[in-house]
Amino acid sequence: MMKTKEEQKKVFQELLVPELPALFRTALRMTRNREDAEDLVQEAVTKAFAAFDRFEEGTNFRAWIFKILTNTFINNYYRLRDRQKAPSLEEMEDETSFQPSFEGVTPEEALLNTLTREDILRAIESLPLEFRAVVVLTLVEGFSYKETAEILDIPIGTVMSRLHRGRKLLQKLLWEYSTRKTDMEKENEKGWTAKTL
Amino acid sequence: MDCKDLVEKLYFYLDGEVLSEEERRAIEEHLALCRKCCERYEFERLLWDMVRHNGQNDHVPEALIARIEGVIAQF
Numbered sequence: 001m002m003k004t005k006e007e008q009k010k011v012f013q014e015l016l017v018p019e020l021p022a023l024f025r026t027a028l029r030m031t032r033n034r035e036d037a038e039d040l041v042q043e044a045v046t047k048a049f050a051a052f053d054r055f056e057e058g059t060n061f062r063a064w065i066f067k068i069l070t071n072t073f074i075n076n077y078y079r080l081r082d083r084q085k086a087p088s089l090e091e092m093e094d095e096t097s098f099q100p101s102f103e104g105v106t107p108e109e110a111l112l113n114t115l116t117r118e119d120i121l122r123a124i125e126s127l128p129l130e131f132r133a134v135v136v137l138t139l140v141e142g143f144s145y146k147e148t149a150e151i152l153d154i155p156i157g158t159v160m161s162r163l164h165r166g167r168k169l170l171q172k173l174l175w176e177y178s179t180r181k182t183d184m185e186k187e188n189e190k191g192w193t194a195k196t197l
Numbered sequence: 198m199d200c201k202d203l204v205e206k207l208y209f210y211l212d213g214e215v216l217s218e219e220e221r222r223a224i225e226e227h228l229a230l231c232r233k234c235c236e237r238y239e240f241e242r243l244l245w246d247m248v249r250h251n252g253q254n255d256h257v258p259e260a261l262i263a264r265i266e267g268v269i270a271q272f
């Protein structure tokens with residue numbers, strides 16, 4: 001049965017509205033810029049509605065619209081300057097193992113206690129795009145490996161290997177932020193003790 | 198299942214990716230018995246929960262919602 005335009009709009013809106021927060025934050029992580037993120041969401045929504053008669057009702061709307069969002073991002077927003085800004089993988093993955101030293105708590109506990117939301121977002125946004133996309137879709141948005149593969153048009157094996165490396169990179173960055181913070185605290189404490197004595 | 202097998206399967210388990218009933222049971226049994234893997238699992242679980250929780254915590258600006266509504270109205 002053919003739907004009228006108004007009926008189509010209503011169905012579209014009902015499916016879309018619950019996904020807006022996830023679409024917006026994913027756009028933010030991709031563009032790393034609020035203004036671009038808002039434009040990206042608007043553009044993706046416009047494209048999605050234009051293609052909505054090809055969407056099969058009852059199938060995965062969330063994965064469908066995320067695919068439109070990520071494609072729109074790669075085609076229109078992933079500018080050369082972003083590619084140049086991303087640090088090289090070798091740079092990020094250098095295997096300098098560092099031994100965080102903490103007192104009283106395990107390094108893992110210290111990491112979990114010192115990390116803030118800003119650290120986590122900064123770390124995610126520092127990942128090169130191919131890893132960032134997989135990390136955001138699976139680990140933040142909860143898409144399965146298979147759904148992520150379909151959204152990004154890559155084989156599931158690639159999703160798994162990028163996720164593996166993405167996780168390693170993210171952990172490495174978080175350890176660095178946390179170690180830096182703990183070192184700074186130690187410095188401050190030293191300064192304080194010196195002053196009061 | 199030994200510690201090496203566990204590490205290999207840990208992320209599948211954490212991500213809720215399909216594992217056979219048998220594999221899942223083997224992981225849970227190993228975690229119950231092996232302190233080292235259990236600690237690793239707890240750490241990874243807390244860390245990735247933190248990443249998910251913080252990553253989902255952005256507010257959609259009212260202005261964007263209004264913009265989207267305006268766009269839909271014009272379709």
Ligand SMILES: [Zn+2]
Binds near residue numbers: 203231232234235
């Ligand atoms: Zn073990």
